[in-house]
Amino acid sequence: MVTGAIRVGSFAAQREREQVLTGLFRSHCVELVRLAYVLLGDRQRAEETVQEVYLSLFRHWPPRDHASALAYLRAGVINQCRSDQRRTIRARRGEPHLRASLLWSENASDTATDVVIRDEASRLAELVRALPRRQREVITCRYYLQLSERETAELLEIGIGSVKTHAHRGLAALQTRLEGSR
């Protein structure tokens, strides 16, 4: 057993609470920004999203479930990204197209597509971000966070059957779009 490991067991004592709070920030900030970046594809928005989640945590302190602070924060990031994307879509309404839509548009110019499709990794990541919301979130949980189906279901507060369905559909859509863009 590691001596003095930071625990999230009891928030009764102020000192322990301070340690837990600091530990949460130190431990999970990077991971959460990465998660937000996967979902949003924009670093600045990812950083702002994570800031919002930490602010929200302190507004609603203590969290309901002390034992799963990471899950709480992850769920907060996913929810915050969802809100961010809604705002973005509203803001872009009326634009001729969204950036991701270029990826599999047969009519998109090669030049524009070349800029977007720099390599397979970024292309695949863009394709994931362009999936419908639930599919995108499930794919991110399963293949970026590498959570099990059960963990994904708990985090997104949906059933395991839904996780399987969204994962299957998401992967099928990715496969189709990858083949279509060759």
Place this chain on the structure above:
Amino acid sequence: MNTLERRVTDALHEQVDELPISTKDLAQLQRELHRRARGPELRDRRWVGSRPWQLVVAACAVTGVVLGVLSLRSDPEPPKLPAGPGPITLTELAGVWKVQDPDNPWLWIFGADGTLTHSDGPDVPLTPVEGTAWTVTPVSGGFQTVNDTARWRTGDGVTGAGACIVTWGATLSTEGRMQGTVKQAGPTCQLQPSDEVWEWIRISPASIAGTNLSPHGAITNEEILTGTTKLFGTWLLKGTGKVLAVQPSATGPGREQAQYTLYDFGVAAEPETGTVRWQTDGWTFVLTPDQGTCSAVYEKAAYRTSTMVATLAVGSCARLGGAIDTWIRLN
């Protein structure tokens, strides 16, 4: 995991891992956090100025916004924290630190409760040795380490014992580096005051410096591991604060079995302990936790120059990291 699933996994991680964020970017983010802490949108809220919020702002400053773990580049001179003459806190110290010397295998493990243990092998997380644990107390400009029953043995076979108090002058950087010198030390201490500058890198919880840790030691050709012997030691999962310690099993048949401990100071969960067993095919190995039956199966591990690349087998129930893990040997 099928081919497409693996491609998606790799693509998402590859894209995130290549995010360029410099220490200047981090400083900007830190300022933004401070601004928001004092901003009008929060000023009227009753919890502003409460301890938790002050703490998170302090944490931003203290940790230098560890988002820089994402960094592939960094400025030549990592910015120092505005530490001033104040002591380093136990919270800042808590974690596993590696002495910044390619040939020095020692890890310093600071507990949030003010303990300090040292290890040059994979044993400390499992079995701290009585008499080797120290207590740490923050002091002005650094910290003090105390051991009431210090015992040591030098390479020449000289042994010593007795209470020992060492006062360190130390500074922390935003990247997760710490520099220190011995300012004062009792006569029974092995370390004595000098101008020698010690440098440590925080391995766990993850830090920029720890994430950028490079393989060290003699350059060796790639070798496919075929037994537990090469696994013995302490490993860092590259890009994370996750540490894997593998040591010979006390009860196993020896070469084919080992004990492991997997832990991350940044994660609240208890360390995971279990058994490593090598399969008869010669290269597949299985890590089975003591609690539960979901094992991680690796179909291959290639070792070269202090680095092990382990490939998760298709259908593995559990995993230590991702589909393909890169582990850097710490000792």
